[in-house]
Amino acid sequence: MAGFADGVYVGGPEELAALTVAVGLWALASGLFPAFHGRTRGLGYFMLVGAVSWSAGLVLFAAQTSFTMGFIAISGASLLLITCHLGAYSLI
Numbered sequence: 001m002a003g004f005a006d007g008v009y010v011g012g013p014e015e016l017a018a019l020t021v022a023v024g025l026w027a028l029a030s031g032l033f034p035a036f037h038g039r040t041r042g043l044g045y046f047m048l049v050g051a052v053s054w055s056a057g058l059v060l061f062a063a064q065t066s067f068t069m070g071f072i073a074i075s076g077a078s079l080l081l082i083t084c085h086l087g088a089y090s091l092i
Contacts, residue, residue, distance in 0.1 A: 001074075009067045022071055026079040033083060043087040050084030 005016035057077030064070040
């Protein structure tokens, strides 16, 4: 992400911190999902949707030159990635 913050968005530490916070906050939010879900039924579906959607979100993030759109794309991608991984870890 440092390469994107500096090279693509022509920003500095503030932009890097914002992107890192976006990933962390949405990762925390998606971590609450299995806590409130309370069962393993349906987690396979969430894993599949999360994996496919995360890939699309990452491609969207890489295609952005606007910091705002990149911030939104990486936020969504991190939410879906962590949802996918939490589903897998919960099933194991």
